[in-house]
Amino acid sequence: MDIDVLTLFPRIFEGPLDESILKRAQTKGLVAIRVHNLRDFTHDKHRVVDDKPYGGGPGMLMKPEPIFEAVEKLRRPDSRVILMTPQGTALTQSRAHDFSTKSHLLIICGHYEGVDERVREALVTDELSIGDYVLTNGALAAAVFVDAVVRLLPGVLGDELSAGDDSFASGLLEGPQYTRPPEFAGKKVPDVLLSGNHEEVARWRKEQARQRTQHRRPDMLK
Numbered sequence: 001m002d003i004d005v006l007t008l009f010p011r012i013f014e015g016p017l018d019e020s021i022l023k024r025a026q027t028k029g030l031v032a033i034r035v036h037n038l039r040d041f042t043h044d045k046h047r048v049v050d051d052k053p054y055g056g057g058p059g060m061l062m063k064p065e066p067i068f069e070a071v072e073k074l075r076r077p078d079s080r081v082i083l084m085t086p087q088g089t090a091l092t093q094s095r096a097h098d099f100s101t102k103s104h105l106l107i108i109c110g111h112y113e114g115v116d117e118r119v120r121e122a123l124v125t126d127e128l129s130i131g132d133y134v135l136t137n138g139a140l141a142a143a144v145f146v147d148a149v150v151r152l153l154p155g156v157l158g159d160e161l162s163a164g165d166d167s168f169a170s171g172l173l174e175g176p177q178y179t180r181p182p183e184f185a186g187k188k189v190p191d192v193l194l195s196g197n198h199e200e201v202a203r204w205r206k207e208q209a210r211q212r213t214q215h216r217r218p219d220m221l222k
Helices: 010-017 020-027 064-074 093-100 117-122 138-150 198-216
Strands: 002-007 032-037 079-090 104-109 126-129
Touching (some): 002 010, 002 064, 002 138, 010 138, 020 032, 020 138, 064 104, 064 117, 079 138, 126 138
Parallel strands (some): 002 032, 002 104, 079 104
């Protein structure tokens, strides 16, 4: 998979891309992630990327010219052009899985009061939000999106079953997990997990996941 990110703040990605699973995925050649500064696609002395919105109103709006030039340079016939915006469709595990099957993702990180509407109309294939709240800029949301997608690529996780056991992957939240020691701070690991009976363990985990989902996210069971 190839991922290109267009942002005004490329340094935001230096930490997430250089650690843990994302770093290993790139080292293995399973994904190529390139971060581009939108100011590099401007042609004026001050590298201006924003302007006041027509009709007035607070804040500044991202200009269309740098975004159009960047997308037209980087876009391929198989590209999905994704705009990170609070107005987008909510990112879910199912949608992350769908994007993980694509060969090229081109991500536009919004900022200020958003982007000129002509960007949406002419370039964008998908608009994504990571939650019902507003961040300082779309680069933070894009980093989350990239992580959610890349970890689903074949060969990225050490245990190929890990992604299938994650919360949301099965339609339920993940249930409680325990490791050594068997007793700590006066609390014991449930006996069933020490029994060696794999069928009983599987049933227990499924029921615990259902109960946790019912308690914390009953909307997922509807």
